C-alpha cells in the first residue's frame with residue numbers, strides 16, 4: 001500500500017501549501033492548495049514562483065479539480081501538481097491524463113491496483129496533457145508531424 | 147455503418163476487463179456496495195426494485211443485423227427473454243445478475259457494442275435522427291459527427307465527474323426527430339458557403355425543470371467541433387451547480403447566469419482551446435464518413451406497391467416513410483402493440499427483426515427515441531413480405547405517431563424512483579383508443595407518460611403528457627397539453643388538478659373529443675390546442 005505517489009523525477013515539494021487567498025496576497029509562498037470552487041486561473045500570474053499546486057478533492061465525484069489541473073498545465077505550469085483528498089485508484093488514470101503528477105490520497109492505495117489502472121488502456125481517444133497520442137493521431141500519422 | 151478498427155476494439159475490450167475486475171472485487175467483498183456503486187454506474191448497471199438493470203448503448207441508434215441478434219441472444223440467455231428500447235436509443239435489460247454482467251459485456255464487445263457511459267455524471271450515448279442517411283432533406287448524414295463525438299467523449303479524462311449527466315443529440319434536417327433542443331447540447335448540421343458545420347444549442351432538458359435549449363452559436367465548422375464542445379463542457383464542469391443534484395444540469399447554469407453570459411464564457415474558453423491541438427484532423431471525420439457512404443442500392447426498381455390487402459395498405463400508409471433512393475422505402479416497426487409494454491421486444495422478436503434487416507434492409511436497422519424500430523433501406527417490392535412476417539410476430543401494429551404510439555417509462559413496475567405505474571396506464575389508454583378508425587381520425591397525437599418528475603417518459607414534450615405523482619400515498623396522474631419534442635419544440639402546460647388512473651383516461655377522451663369538434667382543416671391536435679389555448683380544454687375536462 002502506498003500513502004504517497006509521485007511520477008516526478010527527484011524530490012517532491014515539502015513546503016506546506018497555503019490557500020489561494022493567502023497565496024495571492026503574499027509574495028514568498030511557493031506552494032498553494034486549490035479548493036473545488038476556486039478559479040485556478042487566479043494563479044496564472046504566479047506560475048514561475050510556484051513549485052507545488054495541490055488540488056483538493058473533498059469527494060471523488062466532484063470533478064472540478066480535473067479542469068483546474070488542465071488549465072494550469074495548458075498555461076505552461078511545470079511544477080508539481082498534486083491531487084489530494086478522496087482520490088481512489090479508479091480516478092488515477094484520468095488524473096494523470098489531466099496533468100497530475102503526484103497523489104496524496106486520504107486512504108492508502110494498493111500499488112498493484114494502481115499499476116493495473118494506469119496500464120489498462122493502451123489507447124486513448126482524446127488529446128490531453130499527458131502527451132499520449134490519441135487514436136486519431138495514430139490513424140493519421142502524416143497529419144500530426146511538427 | 148461504422149466498424150471498429152483495432153484501436154476501438156482494444157478500448158472496449160479493456161473496459162470489459164476492468165469491469166470484470168471490479169465485479170470480482172465486489173463479489174469477494176473487497177469492495178462494499180457503496181464503493182462499487184459509482185463504478186458500476188459508469189457502466190450502465192443500476193440496482194432496481196427486483197434486480198440489476200443493464201443499459202446498453204446503441205450509438206446514434208444504428209445497428210447491424212448481427213448486433214441486433216446478439217441483443218436478442220443476451221435477452222434469452224441472461225434476462226427473462228425481453229429487452230426494453232428506451233427514449234435515448236439504448237436498450238435495457240431489467241433482470242440481470244451481477245455475476246453475469248461481465249460476460250454480457252464481453253459478448254457485446256464481440257459485436258462492437260458496449261455499455262460505456264450509459265449512466266453516471268458523464269457524457270452519455272450520443273443520439274441522432276433515426277432517418278439519418280435516408281431522408282431526402284438532410285444537409286449531411288449526422289452519424290459521422292455522432293461517431294466522432296462518441297469517441298471523443300469515451301473516457302474523457304476531464305469530463306467524467308461532471309455535476310450531472312450530459313446528453314448530446316446531433317441532427318441534420320429541419321424535421322427534428324430526435325428532440326434535439328431537449329438535450330444538454332443539441333447540434334444541428336447546416337451548410338454555410340458550401341462548408342458543413344453545426345448550429346449549437348445548450349441547456350435543454352426535461353426532468354423536474356424542463357427547458358428548451360437556446361441557440362448559443364450559429365456555426366461551428368466541422369474541424370473545430372471538438373474544441374468548441376470541450377469549451378462548453380469545461381465551463382459547465384467548473385460552474386455547474388454541485389450543491390443540489392436537482393439543480394446540477396447545464397440547463398440550470400445557463401438559466402441562472404443567462405445565455406449571453408454562458409455564451410461569452412464559452413467563447414473565451416474556445417479561443418483558448420482552439421490553440422491546443424485538440425481537434426482531430428479533417429481526415430479523421432472523412433475516414434468515419436466513408437463508413438456511412440450510401441450502401442449498394444439497386445437501380446431501376448419498381449415504385450409499385452400492391453395494395454390489394456386492406457390491412458397491409460393501412461400499415462403502409464401509417465408505417466412507411468419516403469426514402470431518398472427511388473424504389474426504396476423506410477419501414478417503421480411499432481413496438482407499441484395495444485396490450486404490450488411500450489418499447490419492449492421479446493428475444494424472438496429481436497431475432498426476427500435482425501433477420502429482416504439482413505434479408506431486406508442491407509443489414510441495417512435503427513432504433514428511435516419514440517421506442518420504435520426502423521428498417522431504413524427496404525425495396526418497395528419487399529414490403530408485403532416484410533409485413534406478413536411482422537404480422538406473424540405481433541409487430542405489425544399500424545400506429546406510428548398516433549395516440550396509441552405511447553412513450554412510457556418503466557414506472558413503478560420496475561423503477562425504484564417511481565410514484566406511479568406508467569405501463570398499466572399506457573395499456574388502458576391504448577385499449578380505450580384501440581379502434582383503428584378512431585385513431586386515424588385523431589391523427590398525429592404524441593402521448594407520453596412518466597412515472598415521476600424525472601421525466602424519463604418525456605411527458606413535457608407530449609402533445610398530451612401524463613406525470614405520475616404521489617398524493618398521500620395514492621397514485622395520481624397530472625395531465626399536460628401542448629408539448630412537442632419536434633422542430634416546433636415546446637413544453638406542455640398542466641391542465642389542473644390530477645386524476646386517478648381511470649380519471650385520466652376519461653380526461654384524455656374529453657380533450658380529444660373537443661379537438662375533433664373544434665379543429666380546422668389540416669390541424670393536428672397540437673395545432674388546435676395552440677390556436678385555442680388551454681381554457682376550452684380545461685372547461686371540457688373540469689367544467
Ligand code: HEM
Pocket residue numbers: 192194199231232233234238310311313328329330350351352353354395554555556560561562563600601602603604
Ligand atoms: C428504471 C430505471 C431508471 C431510473 C432509475 C432512471 C432515473 C432517471 C433520473 C433520476 C432522471 C433525472 C435526471 C435529471 O433530471 O438530472 C432521469 C431522466 C431521464 N431518463 Fe431515466 N431512469 C430510468 C429508466 C429510464 C428509461 C427506461 C428511459 C427511456 C425510456 C429513461 C430515459 C430518461 C430520459 C429521456 C430522461 C430525461 C433527461 C433529461 O432530463 O433531459 N430512463 N432518469
Ligand code: SF4
Pocket residue numbers: 555556557558561562563564565596597598599600601602603
Ligand atoms: S420517470 Fe421516474 S418512474 Fe419513470 S423511469 Fe424515470 S425515474 Fe423511474
